[in-house]
Amino acid sequence: MFLMIETVTSDTLLSYTDKHTYLINQKISVMKIWNLFQKKEHYRPRIYTCSIYDDVEILGQVFHGLQDIMSHVEISMAEGSYIGAHDCEPAKRGKVHVGELWKRYPCFDSSDDMYEDRSYRNYIFRQDSIDEYDLKKLERLPWNENNKRISPSVPQKMLPIVYYEGDGNTMIVELCERV
Numbered sequence: 001m002f003l004m005i006e007t008v009t010s011d012t013l014l015s016y017t018d019k020h021t022y023l024i025n026q027k028i029s030v031m032k033i034w035n036l037f038q039k040k041e042h043y044r045p046r047i048y049t050c051s052i053y054d055d056v057e058i059l060g061q062v063f064h065g066l067q068d069i070m071s072h073v074e075i076s077m078a079e080g081s082y083i084g085a086h087d088c089e090p091a092k093r094g095k096v097h098v099g100e101l102w103k104r105y106p107c108f109d110s111s112d113d114m115y116e117d118r119s120y121r122n123y124i125f126r127q128d129s130i131d132e133y134d135l136k137k138l139e140r141l142p143w144n145e146n147n148k149r150i151s152p153s154v155p156q157k158m159l160p161i162v163y164y165e166g167d168g169n170t171m172i173v174e175l176c177e178r179v
Contacts, residue, residue, distance in 0.1 A: 020097075021064045027173065029154070031136060032114055041165045042058075043083050043176045043177065043178055044074050044176070044177060045152050045154065045156075045159065045174055045175070045176055045177075046174070046175045046176070047150060047152070047172065047173070047174045048170050048172070048173055049170050050170065050171060050172070050173060051065075051169055051170060051171075052065055052066035052067075052164065052168075052169050052170065052171050053065045053066075053100055053169070055172055056069075056162070057094075058096060058125045058160050058162075058173075058175070059096045059126075059127060059160065060095070061095055061096040065165055066162075066171055069088060069098060069123055069162060070090070070093055070100075071091040071092045071097070072091075072092050072093070072098040073086065073088050073090055073099065073100045073123070074088055074090050074097055074098060074099065074129070074130060075087055075088060075099045075100070075130050075131065075132070075135065076088050076099070076100040076101075076102065076114075077102075077132065077136075077139070078102055078103065078104075078137040079098070079101055079102065079103040079139055079147065080103070080139075084131035084132055085099075085123075085131075085135050095127070096125050096126070096127065097125070097126045097127070097128065097129050097130045098123055098124070098130070099122060099123065099124045099130035099134055099135055099138075100122070100123050100124075100135075101121075101122045101123075101124075101126075101135050101138050101139055101149070102119045102121045102122070103119060103120045103147045104118075104119045105118045105119060105120070105166060118166035118167055119165055119166050120146050120147035120148070120163075120164075120165060120166055121163070121164045121166065122138060122147070122148070122149045122150075122161060122162070122163050122175055123161065123162040123164075124158065124160075125137055125160050125161075125162075136141055137158065138158065138161075141158065146165055148163050148172070149161060149163065149164075150163050151174075152174050152176045156175060157178050159174055159175060159176040160173065160174060160175045160176065161173075161174045162174075
């Protein structure tokens with residue numbers, strides 16, 4: 001395929017502003033044609049809720065429920081922690097690396113503090129290893145109720161994310177799927 005670009009020369013009887021406008025319009029036309037022939041992959045976020053016992057495929061690896069995801073965690077960080085992230089020795093290893101950002105449930109008295117063991121948990125998954133910087137980026141994302149970092153506005157490079165509220169039998173998964 002050939003694209004013909006017409007040029008304006010000094011022989012053309014156009015004023016300077018007409019020449020300038022003509023050249024800009026030609027450039028825009030060529031760029032529009034060029035963009036039609038470029039193949040770009042388009043992605044969109046997909047958010048769904050499933051049981052904590054369901055198998056979930058993330059980045060080509062199948063996790064057999066929330067307990068399996070938790071057993072793959074390699075690095076963990078409490079939200080708002082001044083200490084930072086700490087490395088974990090995962091019970092299982094796979095081709096996908098898992099990081100965890102968590103926050104304790106609110107405690108209102110000493111009884112709550114002694115017996116409360118629930119926490120809000122956000123998990124991120126990567127093909128490459130996860131470091132504290134990745135967890136800090138996750139922490140800076142805007143959150144909804146109960147420290148949930150899942151929303152359609154999460155940048156594509158931060159996906160996939162799994163969120164567990166700390167009790168109940170459901171977790172929320174956000175993946176990036178090709179359209």
